[in-house]
Amino acid sequence: MSFFEEKNPEMDRYLETHASSEPEILRKLRRETYQKTTQPHMISGYQQGRLLTMVSQMMQPKNVLEIGTFTGYATLCLTSGLAKDGKITTLDVNEDLAYLPKKYFEESEYASQIEFKLQDAKEFLRETDQIFDLIFIDADKENYAEYFRLIKPRTKSGSVVMFDNVLWYGKVLEENPKQKSTQVIKELNDLVAKDNDFENLILPLRDGVNFLRRK
Numbered sequence: 553m554s555f556f557e558e559k560n561p562e563m564d565r566y567l568e569t570h571a572s573s574e575p576e577i578l579r580k581l582r583r584e585t586y587q588k589t590t591q592p593h594m595i596s597g598y599q600q601g602r603l604l605t606m607v608s609q610m611m612q613p614k615n616v617l618e619i620g621t622f623t624g625y626a627t628l629c630l631t632s633g634l635a636k637d638g639k640i641t642t643l644d645v646n647e648d649l650a651y652l653p654k655k656y657f658e659e660s661e662y663a664s665q666i667e668f669k670l671q672d673a674k675e676f677l678r679e680t681d682q683i684f685d686l687i688f689i690d691a692d693k694e695n696y697a698e699y700f701r702l703i704k705p706r707t708k709s710g711s712v713v714m715f716d717n718v719l720w721y722g723k724v725l726e727e728n729p730k731q732k733s734t735q736v737i738k739e740l741n742d743l744v745a746k747d748n749d750f751e752n753l754i755l756p757l758r759d760g761v762n763f764l765r766r767k
């Protein structure tokens with residue numbers, strides 16, 4: 553659920569019924585996320601899932617990184633276009649919930665290509681020397697600017713990076729926000745807009761996706 557969906561649920565239903573249908577495994581995962589978790593609204597959900605699926609299918613990436621697994625909805629969308637020898641690394645710090653994405657990853661036809669790590673993303677990014685074709689960031693907003701700095705050296709020409717929630721329920725329009733998360737999301741969007749190594753577009757989908765491509 554987002555700022556936009558809350559405002560116009562009828563339009564949201566229209567969008568959903570006029571796009572490709574949700575695969576059964578995602579439908580099940582979405583249902584179980586709403587039954588078993590306390591913050592189910594964190595799930596990427598249908599529209600954003602479609603975007604991730606289509607980007608993955610168009611790119612056929614070899615090496616994908618996701619920051620913020622939650623129950624694994626976006627992970628499964630991102631796997632759908634993986635190259636035959638491709639893989640996705642997905643990171644989360646929530647051990648209590650890990651049973652849920654693990655269950656669905658095992659059920660997925662891409663099970664052998666998914667590496668689920670319970671590790672802080674900053675720590676991972678400081679240690680890894682991998683280069684990623686596709687990166688999706690949907691985790692702690694207070695670290696978004698730092699994630700951008702850490703991720704840049706882990707990309708190459710043509711790499712695609714997507715940051716979720718970059719409109720932050722419209723709060724990015726506040727001139728002097730008190731909330732730390734709003735301040736950092738604004739900092740991220742400013743950093744991206746000024747970085748000549750990337751081209752980008754903020755898609756006003758759900759809560760906003762900053763969509764970047766390394767030149």
Ligand SMILES: C[S@@+](CC[C@H](N)C(=O)[O-])C[C@H]1O[C@@H](n2cnc3c(N)ncnc32)[C@H](O)[C@@H]1O
Nearest residue numbers: 594595596620622626644645646672673691692
């Ligand atoms: C909005 S949810 C992710 C939703 C998920 N991408 C999906 O499609 O359903 C954010 C997740 O980020 C995780 N997270 C928060 N801080 C993190 C960190 N420092 N490193 C890795 N994951 C983190 C949280 O535990 C939470 O599960």
